[in-house]
Amino acid sequence: MHEPRERGGGSGAAPTRADRARRVAHVLRGQVLRGAFPDGVLPDERALVAEFDTSRNTVREALGLLRDEGLVARRQGVGTVVVGRAYQHPLGELSGLAEVLQRHGVVVNEVREARSVRPPRTVARRLGLAEGGPAVYLERLRRVDGTPLSLDCTYLIPEVGEPLLARGRDTLEKHDVFDLIETAAGTPLGTAEVSVQAVVADPATCAVLAMPAGGAVLAVERLTRLADGRPADLEFIHLRGDRLTLHATLDRARGGPGAAHRQP
Known part of the structure; x- marks a missing residue:
C-alpha cells in the first residue's frame, strides 16, 4: 500500500x-x-x-x-x-507521592532501610548540617495496585528524622513522609526545590522496580523546606518512566518572557 x-x-x-x-x-x-x-x-x-x-x-x-x-x-x-497504566503527578502542588497516588489505587510502601547515618558532605551541606554530623536515611519502595512505581531515598535532618524512626516501621509504611515530617516538626512544610531528569536505570534499580533492563526512569531530586525556611529533607526519587507522567497547567500571562509585553 x-x-x-x-x-x-x-x-x-x-x-x-x-x-x-x-x-x-x-x-x-x-x-x-x-x-x-x-x-x-x-x-x-x-x-x-x-x-x-x-x-x-x-x-x-x-x-x-x-x-x-x-x-x-x-x-x-x-x-x-x-495493558499499561500511567499515573499523573501534578507539578504545581507540594504533595507526597503517596498522597497523589492514593487517588489512583491502593498504595503500599515497603521500607527497605531506615536508620541514622553520616550523610555525604554534599547532602549535609544542602540540609544545613554540620559536616560529619548525623542524619536519618529512609528508603522505601512504592507499589500501586501491586505494581512497583518508585524507589524513594530520603535524607532527613535529625530533629525531624529521629522522631520518625521512633514511630517504627509500621508507621513509616502506612503514612506519607510529608505528614510525618509536619507532625514531628510541629510546623507545616513550606517550599521545595525540584529537578527532574530522564535517565537509564542501573541494573539494581531495574531489578527493584521490576523493569526491563535499560528502562528509563524519571530521576527526581527534591529539597523540601519547613515553613520557617529550614531544610527538612532531601529526596532522590526514581520513578518508572513507563508508569508515571508529570502534569502541570501553566499560565503565560502570570509570568515568563512575554508577560511584560502583555501588560495594559
Whole structure:
C-alpha cells in the first residue's frame, strides 16, 4: 500500500514511514495515558488509518512502538487493548507521592532501610548540617495496585528524622513522609526545590522496580523546606518512566518572557 503524500507546501525532505509512525504514536500515547479509551480498546486499524490519513503499515508500526513500551497489546478477537497504566503527578502542588497516588489505587510502601547515618558532605551541606554530623536515611519502595512505581531515598535532618524512626516501621509504611515530617516538626512544610531528569536505570534499580533492563526512569531530586525556611529533607526519587507522567497547567500571562509585553 502506498503511503499518502504529505499535504501542504512545506519544504524539506519527505518524512519516512518511521517518522509518520512516530507522529501517530505520539498522539495515541497521549490518549492512552489520559485514559481516552475507557473500555480499554483502541479504534481498529481502519479507523486509525482514516483518523491519521496514513497507511495501515504506518498505523501498525505506531502500534508496535506502543506495544514495545508496554502500553498496549494485541488480543485475538478483541483488537489492540491498553495493558499499561500511567499515573499523573501534578507539578504545581507540594504533595507526597503517596498522597497523589492514593487517588489512583491502593498504595503500599515497603521500607527497605531506615536508620541514622553520616550523610555525604554534599547532602549535609544542602540540609544545613554540620559536616560529619548525623542524619536519618529512609528508603522505601512504592507499589500501586501491586505494581512497583518508585524507589524513594530520603535524607532527613535529625530533629525531624529521629522522631520518625521512633514511630517504627509500621508507621513509616502506612503514612506519607510529608505528614510525618509536619507532625514531628510541629510546623507545616513550606517550599521545595525540584529537578527532574530522564535517565537509564542501573541494573539494581531495574531489578527493584521490576523493569526491563535499560528502562528509563524519571530521576527526581527534591529539597523540601519547613515553613520557617529550614531544610527538612532531601529526596532522590526514581520513578518508572513507563508508569508515571508529570502534569502541570501553566499560565503565560502570570509570568515568563512575554508577560511584560502583555501588560495594559
